[in-house]
Amino acid sequence: xxxxxxxxxGQPNVGKSSIINAISNARLHVGNFAGVTVEKKEVEVRKGxxxxxxxDLPGIYSLHAYTPEExxxxxxxxxxxxDVIINVVDANVLQRNLVFxxxxxxxxxxxxxxxxxxxxxxEKGGRIDGEKLSQLLGIPVILASAKHKKGVxxxxxxxxxxxxQPKCGCKIYYNEKIEEEIENLAKILLKSPxxxxxxxxxxxxxxxxxxxxxxxxxxxxxPIFLELHEALGEAIRRLQLEFDVEDVRDLFAxxxxxxxxxxxxxxxxxxxxETLTDKIDKILIHPVFGLPIFLxxxxxxxxxxxxxxxxxxxxxxxxxxxxxxxxxxxxxxxxFNSVITDGVIPAxxxxxxxxxxxxxxxxxxxxxxQTGYMARAAFLLDGFLKKFxxxxxxxxxxxxxxxxxxxxxxxARTLKNPKDRLITMLILGFMNCSxxxxxxVLLISAFFATHSAGNVLFAIYIGGAILGLFVAKVLxxxxxxxxxxxxxxxxxxxxxPSLKALAMELxxxxxxxxxxxxxxxxxxxxxxxxxxxxxxxxxxxxxxxQKIEQxxxxxxxxxxxxxxxxxxxxxxxxxxxxxxxxxxxxPLGFDWRLSVAxxxxxxxxxxxxxxxxxxxxxxxxxxxxxxLVQKLREYVDFKAAVALIVIIMIYSPCVAAMSTFYAEVPQxxxxxxxxxxxxxxAWLMAFSVYQVLAFLxx
Amino acid sequence: xxxxxxxxxxxxxxxxxxxPEPIRGRLYAMGIAKGNRVRLLDHTLKKxxxxxxxxxxxxxxxxxxxxxxxxxx
Numbered sequence: 092x093x094x095x096x097x098x099x100x101g102q103p104n105v106g107k108s109s110i111i112n113a114i115s116n117a118r119l120h121v122g123n124f125a126g127v128t129v130e131k132k133e134v135e136v137r138k139g140x141x142x143x144x145x146x147d148l149p150g151i152y153s154l155h156a157y158t159p160e161e162x163x164x165x166x167x168x169x170x171x172x173x174d175v176i177i178n179v180v181d182a183n184v185l186q187r188n189l190v191f192x193x194x195x196x197x198x199x200x201x202x203x204x205x206x207x208x209x210x211x212x213x214e215k216g217g218r219i220d221g222e223k224l225s226q227l228l229g230i231p232v233i234l235a236s237a238k239h240k241k242g243v244x245x246x247x248x249x250x251x252x253x254x255x256q257p258k259c260g261c262k263i264y265y266n267e268k269i270e271e272e273i274e275n276l277a278k279i280l281l282k283s284p285x286x287x288x289x290x291x292x293x294x295x296x297x298x299x300x301x302x303x304x305x306x307x308x309x310x311x312x313x314p315i316f317l318e319l320h321e322a323l324g325e326a327i328r329r330l331q332l333e334f335d336v337e338d339v340r341d342l343f344a345x346x347x348x349x350x351x352x353x354x355x356x357x358x359x360x361x362x363x364x365e366t367l368t369d370k371i372d373k374i375l376i377h378p379v380f381g382l383p384i385f386l387x388x389x390x391x392x393x394x395x396x397x398x399x400x401x402x403x404x405x406x407x408x409x410x411x412x413x414x415x416x417x418x419x420x421x422x423x424x425x426x427f428n429s430v431i432t433d434g435v436i437p438a439x440x441x442x443x444x445x446x447x448x449x450x451x452x453x454x455x456x457x458x459x460x461q462t463g464y465m466a467r468a469a470f471l472l473d474g475f476l477k478k479f480x481x482x483x484x485x486x487x488x489x490x491x492x493x494x495x496x497x498x499x500x501x502x503a504r505t506l507k508n509p510k511d512r513l514i515t516m517l518i519l520g521f522m523n524c525s526x527x528x529x530x531x532v533l534l535i536s537a538f539f540a541t542h543s544a545g546n547v548l549f550a551i552y553i554g555g556a557i558l559g560l561f562v563a564k565v566l567x568x569x570x571x572x573x574x575x576x577x578x579x580x581x582x583x584x585x586x587x588p589s590l591k592a593l594a595m596e597l598x599x600x601x602x603x604x605x606x607x608x609x610x611x612x613x614x615x616x617x618x619x620x621x622x623x624x625x626x627x628x629x630x631x632x633x634x635x636x637q638k639i640e641q642x643x644x645x646x647x648x649x650x651x652x653x654x655x656x657x658x659x660x661x662x663x664x665x666x667x668x669x670x671x672x673x674x675x676x677x678p679l680g681f682d683w684r685l686s687v688a689x690x691x692x693x694x695x696x697x698x699x700x701x702x703x704x705x706x707x708x709x710x711x712x713x714x715x716x717x718x719l720v721q722k723l724r725e726y727v728d729f730k731a732a733v734a735l736i737v738i739i740m741i742y743s744p745c746v747a748a749m750s751t752f753y754a755e756v757p758q759x760x761x762x763x764x765x766x767x768x769x770x771x772x773a774w775l776m777a778f779s780v781y782q783v784l785a786f787l788x789x
Numbered sequence: 790x791x792x793x794x795x796x797x798x799x800x801x802x803x804x805x806x807x808x809p810e811p812i813r814g815r816l817y818a819m820g821i822a823k824g825n826r827v828r829l830l831d832h833t834l835k836k837x838x839x840x841x842x843x844x845x846x847x848x849x850x851x852x853x854x855x856x857x858x859x860x861x862x
Contacts, residue, residue, distance in 0.1 A: 102818075153818035157811060184845045187820040340810065344817040348824060368847070369830075378834040470849040474837035483838065483849070507811075577812050577854050581819055582840060582847035 095143045095254050096172070100164060100195065101179035102188055103150030104583040106207045108132070109237035110179060111147050112592060115244060138247045145177065154194045154303070155340075159504040168198070169305065175250050176202040182212045182219055182234075183584065185359060189351035190344075196228065196261045197297050199290035201253045203231045205246060210236040215362030224358040229262035238589070258290070265346050268333055272326040273297055279322055283315045299323055300330070301340050368463075368584040375464070381471045388464075392455040393552060394545040400448030401532065401544070408718050411440030426624075434620025435613050438701030441719060442608045445529035445697075446601065452525050453600050454593065456494045461588035465490065466580060473578050479560040480567025482506070482578050485515045489559070492522030493552065496748040499524075500755055508576035513761060514566050516752060520744045520769055521559035523552050526696035530739050533700055537723040538732045555740050562772075607695070615698050619691065619705050622665035631658060660706070679738070679777050680731035689738055695745045730784045734777040741773035790862075792841060792855040795829040801860035803827055803843075808857040820846045821858055 101107050111117070117136040132147040148167055149160040156165040168176075178195055180188035185206070195202060209219060225232040231249045235242030264270055276296035277289060286292045298306040300323070310316060327339050336342045355361075375384060415436040422428040459465045465487055473483025484505050492499035499519050506512040523531070531551055535544050635655040642648055660666050661683075669683025676686040684706040692699040700719075707722040723732070743749060743766065753762055795801060803825050806816050820843040821827070830840040830847065839855040841848055 153814060155811065155814040155818070157815050157818075184820070186844050187818075187846050190818070190820075338810070340814065341823075344814075344822055345824070348817070348822045352824070372831065372840075372847075376831055376840065378832070381833075466849070470838055470840060471833065473849070473851065474833050474835055477837065477851075482851075577808075578838065578849065578851040579812065579815050579819060579854055580849045582849050584847070 093141050095141055095174050095250060097143060097145045097175040097177050097250050098167065098171075098173045099145055099147045099177045099179060100151065100168065102152050102181070102191055104581065105150070105179045105181040105188065106237050107147055107150070107179045109589060109592065110205065110207060110235070110243060110246070111145070112589075112595070113237045113240050113243045114145075114246070117145075136247065138251065141251055143247055143250060146173070151191070153191055154298070155301070156305075158507055165305065168195075174201065174254055176200050177205060177246060177250065178202055179205045179207055182206045182209045182217075185219070186348075186351045186355045189354055190347045192228070193263055193347045193350060196230070196259075196263050198294050199259045199261055201256060201259050202261070203233065203246070203249045203253055204228065205233050205235050205242070207235050207237055209234045210239055210241065212359075212362055215366065216360075217362035218360040220358045224354065227262070227354050227357065229260040263350065265343075269300075269330065269342070269346065272300065272330060276300070276319065276322060276326060279315055279319050280310070282318075283313045285313055297343070300326065301343050366584065371585050372467070372582075376467050376470055381467075385468055385471055388459075390549055392452070393549040395455070396448050396451045396528070396548070398545055400445075400451045401536070403447055404444050404532070404536075407440075407444045408720075411436065411444070412718060415440070429624065430617060430620050434616050434705060437704040437719075438616030438619070439608050439613050441533075441700045441704040442529060442612050442697040443605070445532060445700075446604060448528050448532060449525045449604065450597055450601065452528065453494055454597060456490060457593055457596050458588055459490065461586065461592065463583045463585045466582045469580060470582065476560075477578075479564045480571070481515060481560075481563050482511060482576055484578065484580055485511065488515055488519060489522050489556070492519045492524060494525055496520060496522070496524045496744045497751045500748065500751045503755070506576060510571040510573060511576045513756065514563050514571055516756065517566060517761075517765060518559035518563050520748070521555045521562065521741065523555045523740060524696065524744065524748075526745065527739055529697050529700045530692070531736065533703070533720065533723070534732050534736055537720045537727075538729055551736060551740060558741070558776075608697070611695060612697055612701055615691065615694050616701050616705060619665065619687075619702050622668070623660055623663045623705060625664060626662075628659065628662055631655075631662070665706075675774075679734040679774070679781050680728060681735070682726075682731075685727065685731060685735060689735065689742075692739065693743060693746065695747070696739065699739065729789050730781050733784060734781045737777040737780050738773045741776055742770045790860060792827065792829065792839060792850075792858045792860060793836070793852065795827075795860065797829055797831060799862075800826060800828045801862045803858060804861045805859040806857065807859065808854055812854060812857075816850075816854065816858070819848045820844050821848065827858070827860060 099107050099111070111132060111134055114134060114136055117134040134145050134147075136143050136145070146167075148164040151161040151164040153161075154165060154168075156162045176195060176198075178192050180192060192204060204224070206219060206221065206224070212219060219234060221232045221234045231253060233242045233245050233249060235246070237243060265273070273293055273296045276299060277292035280286050280292040280295055281289065286295075295306055295310065299310070299319075310319060313319070330339050330342060331337070334342050336345075375381060377384075415432045418436065419428060419432040422431065459468070468490070469483040469486040472486050476483055476485060485503075487505060488499045488502035491502045496519055499522065500516055503512050503515050503519070506515060531548060535547050539547050632655065635651060635658075639648055639651050639655075642651070661670075665687055666683065669687045672686050672690065673681070673683045676689065681689070684703070687706065688699050688702040691702040703723065704719050707719060707726060727735075749766070752765055756762060756765070790801075792801075803821060803823055805823065806813055806821060808816060816822070821841075825843050828842045830842055832839045837852050839850050839852070841850070841855075
């Protein structure tokens with residue numbers, strides 16, 4: 092079995108992921124690139140006697156890497172070892188993509204070109220001559236369509252074929268005068284033992300002429316550096332004079348652009364008709380109607396999340412309660428019975444119930460992204476976000492934040508300016524993540540009328556977003572003075588989302604969620620259960636049991652039983668802890684149970700629900716309040732419930748999110764600030780809301 | 790003239806990109822480079838953000854960047 096290692100590179104939105112998904116019999120691994128939190132997708136596939144390993148690199152517009160993700164791709168291309176480059180391009184915008192292909196070909200590595208979405212060009216009456224393109228570039232070209240699975244499996248054949256060639260057949264050369272300078276510099280580089288290969292020296296020479304700092308750093312330590320540095324300066328001066336340009340980078344950009352243009356003219360018949368995207372854009376980013384339409388979509392999404400998502404909730408809730416009761420009867424009584432039926436099942440059940448809501452919200456966010464609408468929203472909102480010291484692209488991490496804060500922190504990497512990025516990351520926590528949804532849904536169903544539930548939920552989400560913008564403005568004025576980063580963004584064409592990819596995402600999401608519920612949340616529930624059941628108080632129990640036996644009145648019996656359970660809980664470790672922190676939360680109207688639940692939310696937001704489920708599970712057997720919702724109504728007042736919602740909206744996100752933030756932001760000052768300020772703000776806001784509600788007479 | 794002087798649906802050829810690096814490199818990578826055809830598609834109500842089509846790619850840019858792209862009809 093021979094191993095071939097290939098890397099897949101291309102500009103963003105060229106459909107690399109759908110190609111990866113379309114390769115048959117491939118095993119997909121999802122992980123991270125070493126040292127950074129950029130997702131790394133890798134597939135292994137067998138073809139004849141070969142095992143081909145393809146690494147999917149993050150989308151990159153140019154070797155002049157601009158964003159941190161592009162930097163990851165560039166580093167990988169320069170530093171890692173691999174056999175073949177699979178360059179994927181979008182047939183619809185071949186010229187722009189070829190400019191990057193030409194940069195790649197400077198490397199003179201074994202490369203194949205995959206022209207994806209050929210079907211879209213053909214549908215519009217265009218044509219691409221793959222053979223001609225292959226002749227001009229000197230590398231194999233595959234016309235493919237991931238959507239129709241056309242040409243996808245041919246990729247593997249070409250990879251094997253190219254692997255056996257001695258070297259890249261690339262035929263691209265620049266203007267004679269430029270090539271002359273490149274050759275001079277390459278010769279100097281070859282004097283160093285660091286270089287053995289002319290092609291590599293040529294590539295470095297080109298990058299040096301283009302003022303590539305990463306390459307400059309590498310050659311900086313070589314013994315030939317002085318000679319090289321001088322020659323480089325002269326070469327740049329000569330080229331600037333010869334071509335009358337201010338910057339040699341412009342010269343290379345012009346060269347590649349002209350080359351790409353002439354190649355496209357020779358191989359492609361351009362489709363010329365108004366595309367569907369033009370028509371849709373006329374409505375969706377209309378100067379006047381664009382924003383209202385956007386707000387309507389968002390409102391609709393939250394309505395759906397609540398209305399449809401809550402349909403199975405009551406049923407699930409009842410089923411889980413019944414299951415726990417049934418299990419309680421068949422298991423032998425004792426600690427084991429109790430930990431399972433009072434601790435784990437209600438806690439995990441309380442969280443699992445909200446899977447439908449979370450899936451709908453994720454589906455919505457995915458749809459926004461896959462259809463291309465997310466970029467339109469960024470376009471519409473840029474002017475607005477700029478007022479708050481943010482930029483349009485910040486919208487993408489902000490919306491991802493409604494799904495999960497962890498990927499949202501990573502999505503903030505699309506912002507190049509460190510100040511912009513930090514401001515965005517500091518307010519991302521105010522975008523309510525889907526893990527908080529269960530807490531809201533629970534509290535809303537307990538304390539608000541059903542007909543207004545969707546609107547309350549929408550208000551919570553909008554409220555969080557507005558608060559975030561407000562905080563961003565304050566941060567920009569106080570801590571980060573200066574202009575936000577320029578806004579330049581591609582608007583990808585509208586696409587019908589791939590159902591397979593959507594289903595895949597949802598499946599992965601459900602799996603992760605259930606896994607989290609089954610492991611992390613079950614574990615947290617066990618700890619909470621233990622802390623709430625120990626230490627035992629034999630005298631207290633004996634006293635109550637005696638009292639219970641003495642009475643004949645069944646009502647009094649039940650009351651005494653409830654009293655015992657409540658007393659036991661109060662004296663437990665958790666009760667003691669709750670009592671200790673109660674003074675902090677007392678001004679918000681929280682009892683010790685709500686205080687404990689709030690703190691437990693730092694582990695994961697769903698844990699708030701499961702903790703409430705455990706802590707209010709006292710007095711089991713009361714027919715009128717068998718479910719959690721009914722119990723909350725009984726024990727918690729409206730003002731405190733609203734204050735709890737406010738706390739959940741604002742205070743620190745879960746441990747996973749916090750550690751992602753720490754990983755992304757190395758400065759201790761910011762980490763400390765990030766850890767403290769949301770909690771202080773949350774308390775102050777919750778206190779104000781509580782007081783206002785009290786004043787209004789609730 | 791520059792992009793912001795175009796009317797919606799008007800086409801022109803890019804003659805110069807004046808933005809400083811690294812924005813210039815970014816604009817090049819998006820296809821906003823000398824010799825390419827550009828068409829103004831849309832702008833927001835207050836003309837703060839502009840959308841153009843360059844050789845089939847749609848790009849959104851802010852006022853400052855759009856003003857840095859010289860064009861010729």
